[in-house]
Amino acid sequence: MSRPGLGGEGASAAVSVLELRGVSKTYGQEPATVHALAGVDLSVRAGELVAVMGPSGSGKSTLLTIAGSLEEPTSGDVLVCGMALAGMPRGRKARLRRRVIGYVFQDFNLLPGLTAVENAALPLELDGVAVPKARAAGLAALEALGVADRAGRFPDQLSGGERQRVAIARAVVGDRRLLLADEPSGALDSVNADEVMRLLHEACARGVAAVVVTHDAQLAAWADRVVFLRDGRVSGQTTRPPGPESLLTPGKIR
Amino acid sequence: MSVPHFLLALLAEGPKYGLQLREEFEAGSGEVWPLNVGQVYKTLGRLERDGLAESDGTGPDGPQKRFRITPRGEEALAAWLRTPPDLTSPPRDELVMKVLVAARVPGTDAHEVIQAHRMYLVELMQQWTRLKEGEARDDLALALVVDAELFRLDAVTRWLDAADTRLKRAAAEPSRPAPVPAPGPVPVPQLRRLGARR
Numbered sequence: 259m260s261r262p263g264l265g266g267e268g269a270s271a272a273v274s275v276l277e278l279r280g281v282s283k284t285y286g287q288e289p290a291t292v293h294a295l296a297g298v299d300l301s302v303r304a305g306e307l308v309a310v311m312g313p314s315g316s317g318k319s320t321l322l323t324i325a326g327s328l329e330e331p332t333s334g335d336v337l338v339c340g341m342a343l344a345g346m347p348r349g350r351k352a353r354l355r356r357r358v359i360g361y362v363f364q365d366f367n368l369l370p371g372l373t374a375v376e377n378a379a380l381p382l383e384l385d386g387v388a389v390p391k392a393r394a395a396g397l398a399a400l401e402a403l404g405v406a407d408r409a410g411r412f413p414d415q416l417s418g419g420e421r422q423r424v425a426i427a428r429a430v431v432g433d434r435r436l437l438l439a440d441e442p443s444g445a446l447d448s449v450n451a452d453e454v455m456r457l458l459h460e461a462c463a464r465g466v467a468a469v470v471v472t473h474d475a476q477l478a479a480w481a482d483r484v485v486f487l488r489d490g491r492v493s494g495q496t497t498r499p500p501g502p503e504s505l506l507t508p509g510k511i512r
Numbered sequence: 513m514s515v516p517h518f519l520l521a522l523l524a525e526g527p528k529y530g531l532q533l534r535e536e537f538e539a540g541s542g543e544v545w546p547l548n549v550g551q552v553y554k555t556l557g558r559l560e561r562d563g564l565a566e567s568d569g570t571g572p573d574g575p576q577k578r579f580r581i582t583p584r585g586e587e588a589l590a591a592w593l594r595t596p597p598d599l600t601s602p603p604r605d606e607l608v609m610k611v612l613v614a615a616r617v618p619g620t621d622a623h624e625v626i627q628a629h630r631m632y633l634v635e636l637m638q639q640w641t642r643l644k645e646g647e648a649r650d651d652l653a654l655a656l657v658v659d660a661e662l663f664r665l666d667a668v669t670r671w672l673d674a675a676d677t678r679l680k681r682a683a684a685e686p687s688r689p690a691p692v693p694a695p696g697p698v699p700v701p702q703l704r705r706l707g708a709r710r
Contacts, residue, residue, distance in 0.1 A: 311634070313673060448659075452644065459645065475669040476662055479637035486627065493627050496635045505544070505639060 273340045275436050275467035276302040276325055281334035283320050283490075294320040296490040297334070302469055304435065307462040309478035310471045312487035318471045319440060321487065325469060326359055326438045327351055339435055356385040360429030360466075362439035362458075366421045368413040368428075374420075375400060375409035378427040387432075399427035403457055419450040423457065430461050437461060437468040443477060455480035515547065516555050516564075520589045523565055523581040530556060530577065542654030544661075564588050607668065611675050626676050633669045637662055 283295040295317045302308050312318045323329040324336060327343050336343045338354060346354070360381070368377045379396030383389060400406045403423040413421055422444065429437050439458065443451030455470075455477055462468050462482075470481065478484045485495040515537070522528060522536050534552045538545070556579055559565035564585035567577050581589070607629060614625040640661050648655040 313677060456645070473673075474666075475634055475637055476641075476666050478634060479641040479662065481638070484634050484638065486631065488623070488627070494631050496631055496638060501639075501642060505643070 273304075274301040274337070275304050275339055276300070276469065277335075277337040277340075278321070278325065279335040279337070281321075281324060281331045281336060283317070283324060283329070284332045293490050295324070295331070298487075298490070298492055300325075300469075300485060300492070302436075302467045304465050304467050305462055306483065307459055307468045307470065307481045309481035309484045310469060310487055311473060311475065311478045311484055313473065316487040317490040318487050320490075322438050322440055322469065322471045325436075326361060327355055353385070356381050357432065358435050360431070360434040360437045362422075362425055362429045362437065362442045364441040364444045366413075366425040366444065368421055368424060370413050373410050373412055374405065374416065374424045374427075377413070377424055378431050380428060382432050385432075395432050396427070399431040400424065402430075402460075403427045418444070418446055419453060422446060422450075422454050426454070426457055426461070430466060435466060437466050439468065439470045441472050441474070442470060443472075443474070448476065451477060514592070515551065516559055517589055517592045519552070519555055520559065520564060520581055520585050523579055524586060524589060527578050527580040530579070533579070540653050542648075542651060542657035544654070544657045559585065608671075611672070615679055622679050623676060626672050626679075630669055630672050633665050633672070637665050637669075640665070 278298055278300040281295055281298045281300075282293065285292045285294060298317075298321060300308070300310075300321075310318045310321060320329070324331050325338075327336070327338070330343075339358060341354070343351060343354075368374075369380070372380065375393055375396045377396075378399050379389075379392040382392035382395055387395070397406060397409055400409055400423075403426055405420055405423045405427070408416060408420055408424070413424070416424065422442070426442075429439075437458065442458065443454045446454065451474075458468055458470065459480055470477065472478055483495055483497065486493045518537055518541070519533055522533055522540070528536070530549065530552050533556070534547055534549055537547050537552075556565060556567070560567060560579075563582060565579050565581055567579045610629070611622065611626060614620050614622040640658050643654065643658050648658050
């Protein structure tokens with residue numbers, strides 16, 4: 259189920275933004291092979307926020323790098339916006355990475371020599387968009403994340419929470435459809451981490467599909483759906499829970 | 513639950529009527545703990561008896577009766593605020609019991625049991641988190657209560673994660689002998705002596 263207002267919204271809801279079909283990943287040579295992923299199926303629609311939870315070594319980061327076309331699966335198919343990554347020419351794949359997919363990393367990965375707006379506009383500039391146009395889009399993304407007034411500052415002049423907002427702005431700048439985040443709250447305290455999840459959530463409300471990999475249940479709880487990985491396999495997933503009203507109904511609690 | 517002290521805190525703001533106290537209690541605790549009027553008057557009766565609150569008039573309980581805090585009530589409130597709740601002895605937790613049992617009942621996949629509970633907890637957390645998207649944004653009391661609930665549930669999921677990992681490791685080295693009580697003055701039994709609550 260997608261969130262209210264986006265449910266069944268025409269073509270965008272019909273096609274999964276991200277689809278993994280029977281994806282497996284094996285590292286190393288026999289007999290010392292490691293099965294990082296073993297037959298994972300996952301489908302994420304536009305507007306949907308999916309969290310992938312699992313312990314260290316469960317394969318969750320591998321899942322993310324494969325979904326982001328940064329790594330190839332040993333077997334199985336990966337489709338982004340309905341396009342299969344397997345056999346896609348390298349140039350097209352790189353373009354897809356720059357235009358369609360946004361990444362948010364644990365340690366933000368902002369370039370220290372660039373200002374906030376230059377960081378946010380970077381994916382577009384790398385994609386050949388003219389600088390003024392890219393900067394305008396970067397500023398719009400900063401605006402949406404409430405840090406437009408920090409546009410001219412360098413990363414070391416920003417607080418941790420502001421840096422992460424700029425990193426998210428960079429991930430959604432332009433017309434990105436798929437947001438991939440690996441422990442996106444980094445070392446932020448829980449109230450700031452909450453804010454990061456609220457922003458990802460709002461990005462999804464604007465139609466982006468997001469996959470957040472985390473071991474933190476409080477972050478995962480922001481998702482529409484939580485997928486559990488264990489030893490490279492999906493060991494279960496939650497459905498979108500009923501509304502919180504029942505929690506507040508008199509007599510329901512204690 | 514510390515309803516008497518919460519009511520004292522409301523009375524510390526000024527004299528109030530019973531119905532008003534009930535409303536303010538619910539609003540002030542994020543509307544998560546419902547309180548019926550009977551409970552309010554019963555609690556006020558006890559506060560009066562103990563000299564922590566007083567009412568004007570001697571008539572029956574009802575909307576006309578107004579309550580105020582006494583100096584002793586103020587002292588009791590201040591003392592209660594600073595007294596830590598009793599967390600010394602571990603509660604006999606039902607989920608801990610289930611996992612302990614799952615680990616030793618033959619033919620039971622403890623990981624599957626753990627996963628079922630983890631899924632339930634995360635679903636519950638998703639439900640609480642939805643309050644943060646809406647109601648809790650403008651309601652500080654509710655935001656605090658929601659946080660408390662999420663941290664509590666989070667702690668349980670983390671314990672399940674740790675249990676899962678421990679059981680996995682233990683299964684990987686099955687030939688390890690059963691733990692023998694360590695000789696010498698190891699202060700482990702200390703906890704045992706405290707006994708379990710409930």
